Ligand SMILES: CCCC(=O)SCCNC(=O)CCNC(=O)[C@H](O)C(C)(C)COP(=O)(O)OP(=O)(O)OC[C@H]1O[C@@H](n2cnc3c(N)ncnc32)[C@H](O)[C@@H]1OP(=O)(O)O
C-alpha cells in the first residue's frame with residue numbers, strides 16, 4: 001500500500017497529518033478495500049472487456065483533498081496506458097466508482113469522448129505553477145478544442161473506461177474530501193512489453209526508483225514490479 005500526500009502539503013511546512021492524504025494506492029493486500037475489485041456488480045461488466053481470466057493490476061482509493069490554493073488537487077489530462085507495460089489495450093479496463101456525489105464543484109472526472117480510438121501519446125509533467133503530484137504526467141499534445149464531458153456521478157455510480165481515453169479531473173473547490181475507488185483490470189492473457197525506446201520510458205524510470213525503495217532491492221524490472229502487485233480476480237493467471 002502506498003499512501004500519497006498532496007504535493008502542496010508534502011512540500012510545505014505543515015505537519016503531514018491524515019488531512020493531507022490524497023490517495024491510497026496498491027491496496028491489493030487490504031481485504032476490506034480489495035473486496036471492491038471482486039464485486040459481482042463490477043466484474044460482470046469488466047468481463048465484457050477482459051474475458052474470463054481477470055487480473056486486478058492497479059488499485060486506488062482517491063481522496064481528492066480540498067484544494068490548498070495551488071490547484072494541485074487537479075489531475076492532468078492523461079491516458080492510463082502510459083502507466084502500463086502490458087498489451088493489448090483493448091483487454092484493459094478501469095472501473096471507477098464515486099463514493100459520494102461528485103460534480104464539478106469537488107473535481108469530477110473530465111473525459112474527451114472518442115479519444116480511446118487514438119494512439120498512446122507522449123506524457124510529461126505539466127508546467128503548473130503550484131507544482132504537480134508525483135507521477136501525475138499529462139498528455140503533451142491534444143486538441144484543446146475537442147469537446148469535454150464532465151461526469152457528474154451519484155454515490156455508487158461506476159464508470160468503465162478504456163486505457164487510451166484521455167481524461168483527468170478538476171480542482172476540488174469544496175471543503176470536503178472527494179472520494180472515489182478504482183481498479184484497473186486486465187485479461188491475464190495480456191503480455192508484457194519492453195517500454196525501452198518508447199514514450200513510456202520516463203514513467204518506467206520513476207516506477208523503478210519507487211520500487212527499489214519500496215522493496216529494498218538493488219535491481220528490479222518494470223515487469224516484476226507489476227507482477228508483484230497484480231492479483232487474480234477470476235479465472236486463470238496466465239501471463240500477467
Ligand atoms: C493509471 C494510473 C494513474 C495514476 O496512478 S497517476 C499517479 C501515480 N502516482 C504514483 O504512483 C505516486 C506513488 N507515490 C509515491 O511516489 C510516493 O508516495 C511519494 C509521493 C513520492 C511519497 O514518497 P514517500 O517516500 O512515501 O514520502 P516522503 O514523505 O518520505 O517523501 C519523499 C519525497 O517526496 C516528496 N513528496 C511527497 N509527496 C509528494 C507528492 N505527492 N508529489 C511530489 N513529491 C512528493 C516529499 O516532499 C519528499 O521530497 P524530498 O525528498 O524531501 O525532496
Ligand SMILES: O=C(O)CCC(=O)C(=O)O
Nearest residue numbers: 062075080167168169180
Ligand atoms: O480520481 C481522479 O481524480 C482521477 C483519477 C485518474 O484519472 C487516474 O488516477 O488515472
